Amino acid sequence: MIFSIVFNYVLGLDISCRSDDTKAAKRSLIFAVVVNLFILCFFKYYGFLVDTVNGIFRTTFSYKALPLPIGISFYTFQTMSYVIDVYKKKVTVQENIVKFGVYVSMFPQLIAGPIVRYVDIGRQLDRRIFSGEMFEQGCERFIRGLGKKVLLANSMGKLFETLHALPEGQTTTILAWLCVLAYTFQIYFDFSGYSDMAMGLGHMFGFHFPKNFDYPYQSKSITEFWRRWHISLSTWFREYVYIPLGGNRVSVKRHVINLLIVWMLTGLWHGASWNFVFWGMYYGILLILEKYVIGKYLEKLPSWLQGIYSIVLVMIGWVFFFSGTMQGAGATLEAMFRFDHGVWNGHTFYYLKENLILLLICMLASRRQLYVWYCRATANSKVLAALVHIIIFVLCIAFLVYDTYNPFLYFRF
Amino acid sequence: MEKKKKTGKTFRALTACSVMGIVGVLMFAGLIGEEKTFSDQENRTLQTSPDITVAGVLDGSYETAYENYQNDQFPFRNQWIYLKSTVEKMLGKTEANGVFLGADDYLLENFEKQPEADYAKTMEALKNFSKTNENLQQYFLLVPNAVNIYADRLPMGAPVGDQDQAMDVFAADLTQTSIQNVDIRELFRDNTDTQLYYRMDHHWTTDAARLAFDPLAQSMGIEPEKTAFERILVSDDFVGTLAAKSGFHTNQKDAIAIYTPKDGLDVVVTYVEEQKKTGTFYNKEKLETKDQYAMFLDGNHAEIRIQTPAAEDRRLLVLKDSYANCMIPFLAPYYREIVVVDPRYYYGKLQELIQAEEIDQILFLYNANTFFMDRSLKNIK
Numbered sequence: 001m002i003f004s005i006v007f008n009y010v011l012g013l014d015i016s017c018r019s020d021d022t023k024a025a026k027r028s029l030i031f032a033v034v035v036n037l038f039i040l041c042f043f044k045y046y047g048f049l050v051d052t053v054n055g056i057f058r059t060t061f062s063y064k065a066l067p068l069p070i071g072i073s074f075y076t077f078q079t080m081s082y083v084i085d086v087y088k089k090k091v092t093v094q095e096n097i098v099k100f101g102v103y104v105s106m107f108p109q110l111i112a113g114p115i116v117r118y119v120d121i122g123r124q125l126d127r128r129i130f131s132g133e134m135f136e137q138g139c140e141r142f143i144r145g146l147g148k149k150v151l152l153a154n155s156m157g158k159l160f161e162t163l164h165a166l167p168e169g170q171t172t173t174i175l176a177w178l179c180v181l182a183y184t185f186q187i188y189f190d191f192s193g194y195s196d197m198a199m200g201l202g203h204m205f206g207f208h209f210p211k212n213f214d215y216p217y218q219s220k221s222i223t224e225f226w227r228r229w230h231i232s233l234s235t236w237f238r239e240y241v242y243i244p245l246g247g248n249r250v251s252v253k254r255h256v257i258n259l260l261i262v263w264m265l266t267g268l269w270h271g272a273s274w275n276f277v278f279w280g281m282y283y284g285i286l287l288i289l290e291k292y293v294i295g296k297y298l299e300k301l302p303s304w305l306q307g308i309y310s311i312v313l314v315m316i317g318w319v320f321f322f323s324g325t326m327q328g329a330g331a332t333l334e335a336m337f338r339f340d341h342g343v344w345n346g347h348t349f350y351y352l353k354e355n356l357i358l359l360l361i362c363m364l365a366s367r368r369q370l371y372v373w374y375c376r377a378t379a380n381s382k383v384l385a386a387l388v389h390i391i392i393f394v395l396c397i398a399f400l401v402y403d404t405y406n407p408f409l410y411f412r413f
Numbered sequence: 414m415e416k417k418k419k420t421g422k423t424f425r426a427l428t429a430c431s432v433m434g435i436v437g438v439l440m441f442a443g444l445i446g447e448e449k450t451f452s453d454q455e456n457r458t459l460q461t462s463p464d465i466t467v468a469g470v471l472d473g474s475y476e477t478a479y480e481n482y483q484n485d486q487f488p489f490r491n492q493w494i495y496l497k498s499t500v501e502k503m504l505g506k507t508e509a510n511g512v513f514l515g516a517d518d519y520l521l522e523n524f525e526k527q528p529e530a531d532y533a534k535t536m537e538a539l540k541n542f543s544k545t546n547e548n549l550q551q552y553f554l555l556v557p558n559a560v561n562i563y564a565d566r567l568p569m570g571a572p573v574g575d576q577d578q579a580m581d582v583f584a585a586d587l588t589q590t591s592i593q594n595v596d597i598r599e600l601f602r603d604n605t606d607t608q609l610y611y612r613m614d615h616h617w618t619t620d621a622a623r624l625a626f627d628p629l630a631q632s633m634g635i636e637p638e639k640t641a642f643e644r645i646l647v648s649d650d651f652v653g654t655l656a657a658k659s660g661f662h663t664n665q666k667d668a669i670a671i672y673t674p675k676d677g678l679d680v681v682v683t684y685v686e687e688q689k690k691t692g693t694f695y696n697k698e699k700l701e702t703k704d705q706y707a708m709f710l711d712g713n714h715a716e717i718r719i720q721t722p723a724a725e726d727r728r729l730l731v732l733k734d735s736y737a738n739c740m741i742p743f744l745a746p747y748y749r750e751i752v753v754v755d756p757r758y759y760y761g762k763l764q765e766l767i768q769a770e771e772i773d774q775i776l777f778l779y780n781a782n783t784f785f786m787d788r789s790l791k792n793i794k
Contacts (some may be wrong), residue, residue: 346570
C-alpha cells in the first residue's frame with residue numbers, strides 16, 4: 001500500500017507537470033493505470049488465472065495462494081480515480097504526500113468501501129469542517145451501521161448457514177427461497193452496515209463520503225437497483241470504463257458490447273472466480289434486456305409487481321454470488337424451482353415461525369419508509385432519537401458478547 | 414430563552430455523549446472489576462490476564478490469550494448474555510446451541526448421531542466383547558432422552574434427529590450379540606404422570622430410574638420387590654446444564670430426589686484412581702454447586718467399587734455414562750460388589766478386571782444421546 005501511495009502520488013505530479021504535452025501525459029497515465037491494474041491482478045487474480053489455464057489446457061501449474069493486502073480492491077480503484085481525474089484535469093494535483101496518503105489509507109472505508117473518488121473528497125482534505133453536530137450525526141450513523149451489521153446481518157447469516165447446510169431431501173421449495181432471502185438480507189445489511197459505519201466515522205472526523213446504498217431492495221427495475229446498490233462502485237465503472245468506451249452514445253451493437261464488458265469487469269471485481277463473472281454477465285444481460293426489450297412493458301405493470309420482479313431477479317442473482325461453483329448455484333436454483341420435494345412441511349413452518357419477526361424487521365429496515373417514520377417521530381424530540389440509538393448500541397454489545405458465549409459443551413456427562 | 418438554547422445544544426450531542434458514557438463506564442468497570450477465574454454459568458475456567466513473553470507475542474499465543482481475556486472478563490458478561498437470550502426469546506426463537514425450549518418450560522437437547530462408520534465400529538467392538546465374555550450374563554439399558562419421549566413438547570416442526578429410529582436399529586443390531594436389550598421406551602411413554610427428565614438438565618430424574626429399575630431387575634434376575642425404598646427430596650433449586658448450554662432462562666427449578674432402602678444399607682464406595690473411600694453414594698457438597706446432579710456418585714469417575722453386605726455373592730460390572738449414577742443405588746442391595754467403569758476415562762484392561770473381580774454380570778447403561786455420539790466404546794475389549 002505504501003508503494004501504491006508513493007507511486008500514484010509521483011505519477012499524479014508527473015501527469016500534472018506534463019499537462020501541456022498531451023502525449024506525454026497520456027503515456028504517464030497509461031503507465032499508471034497498467035501498473036495499478038497489474039498489482040491488483042497479481043494479488044487477486046493470480047490463482048484464478050492459473051486455475052483457468054490449468055482447466056483449459058489440462059496443465060498442472062501449482063501456485064501458492066498469496067495473502068491479499070487488506071482493502072486492495074478498494075484502494076487501487078481509489079488511486080486510479082485520482083490519476084485519471086488529474087489527467088482529465090477534473091481535480092488539481094495533490095502536492096502534499098501526507099494528505100494523499102490520508103486519502104488512500106483512510107481507515108473508515110479501507111476494508112469495505114465505499115470507493116471514495118478523489119473528486120468527492122479532494123477539497124475536504126484541505127479544508128475540513130469539524131463540528132459537534134457532525135460528530136453527533138456521524139456517531140448516530142455509525143451506530144445504525146453497527147446495528148445493521150451485528151443485529152441483522154449476523155442473524156440472517158446464521159439462518160442462511162443453517163438452511164444452506166440442510167440435506168437436499170429436506171429442502172422444500174419455500175425453504176430454498178427462505179435460504180436465498182436470508183442471504184439477500186445478510187449481504188445488504190452487512191455491506192450497507194459497513195458503509196454506514198465508514199461514513200459515520202468519516203463524518204465524526206469531518207469528512208463527507210458520498211452515499212453508497214439507497215434502499216436498493218425497493219427498486220422497481222434492475223436498472224434502478226444498480227443505481228441504488230453499491231453506488232460508489234457503479235459510479236466508478238461508469239466514469240472510468242463505461243463512458244470512456246463511448247457510453248450509450250454509440251450504435252446499439254456497440255452499446256450492448258460496452259455494457260457486457262463493464263458488467264463482466266464488475267463481476268470480476270467482486271471476486272476471482274467464474275461464478276462472479278457469471279453474476280456480472282447476468283446483470284449485464286438483464287440491463288440490456290430492460291433497455292431494449294422489456295423496459296416498456298415493465299413500465300405498464302403495477303408498481304408492486306415491478307417491485308416483486310426486481311427483488312426476485314436480484315435474489316436469483318445472489319445465488320450465483322454465494323455459490324462457490326456453478327454446480328452449487330445450479331443445485332440451489334433447482335431446489336427453488338422444483339416442487340417434487342414438497343413445497344411445505346413441518347420444518348418449513350418451524351423455520352418461518354422462528355424467524356418471522358426478524359424477517360419482518362429486516363424487510364422494514366431495508367425500506368426508506370422506516371427512516372421516514374423515524375425522522376417524523378424524532379423531529380421534535382432529540383431524546384427519543386438518542387434513546388433509539390442507545391438501545392441499538394446496547395443490543396449490539398449484548399449480541400457481540402454473546403458470540404463469545406462458549407459453554408463447555410462436553411460437561412463431563 | 415437563553416437557557417432553552419443551552420439545553421438544545423447539550424441535547425444535540427446526546428447520542429454521542431451517552432455512547433461515550435457507556436463505553437467509559439464499561440472501561441472503568443473493567444479496570445476496577447475483580448478478575449473472575451471460573452464461570453458457573455458456562456462451567457469452564459475463564460482466561461485471566463496473560464503474562465507477556467517474547468515467545469508468546471511471536472507465535473501469536475499471547476495475542477489469542479489476550480483476546481480471550483478481554484472477552485471472558487468483559488464487564489457484566491452474564492448480564493449481557495442474559496439480555497441477548499431475552500431478546501432472542503422475544504423474537505420468538507425457541508432454539509439455541511442445539512437446545513429447544515419446549516412446552517411446560519422443558520429444555521430438550523437435540524439428538525445428533527455420529528457418522529455411520531463410527532457406529533459400525535462401536536457395534537463391531539460390542540460384538541467381539543460379548544463373544545469374549547460369552548459365559549457372563551450381559552445386558553444393555555439404552556435410556557431414551559427427553560427429545561424422544563417428550564417429543565410432543567418440542568416446538569412444532571422442530572428439526573430434530575430421529576432418536577427412536579436410531580434406537581430401533583440399535584436394538585436389531587444387538588440381537589447379533591449375546592447382550593440382552595432392555596427397552597424401556599414404551600414404559601416411559603405410558604408413564605406421563607412421572608417427571609422423567611429434569612426441565613433444565615440433560616439427565617433423567619431418579620423417579621425415572623426407579624421406574625426403569627423394575628424391567629431391568631426382571632431381566633437381570635433380581636427381585637425388585639425385595640427392597641423397600643424411601644423417597645427423600647434433597648434439593649429444589651436445581652438449574653442444570655441445558656440452561657447453561659442454551660442460555661434460556663425460565664423461572665423453573667427442578668427438585669432432586671434420592672431413594673434409600675428403608676432398612677438401611679451399609680456400603681463402602683471406593684473411588685479407585687482417587688484412592689478415596691466413603692460410606693455413601695451421595696456427595697451433598699455438590700448440591701451447593703451449579704452441577705447438582707454430580708451429587709450422585711460424586712460425578713463421573715473412571716472406576717468406582719461398591720461393596721455391600723448382600724447375602725448372595727453376586728458381582729456386577731457396570732459400563733456406563735452419567736445416567737447410571739442415579740440407578741446404581743437401586744442395584745446395590747442385590748450385589749456384594751458392583752464395579753462401575755466409565756470407558757471414557759478408564760484406561761485399564763477390562764478383561765483382567767473381570768477376571769480379578771470374578772464378575773458374574775455385565776450391564777451397559779447409557780443414554781441414547783451420549784451413546785450415539787460417544788466414541789469410547791469403539792475401543793472396548
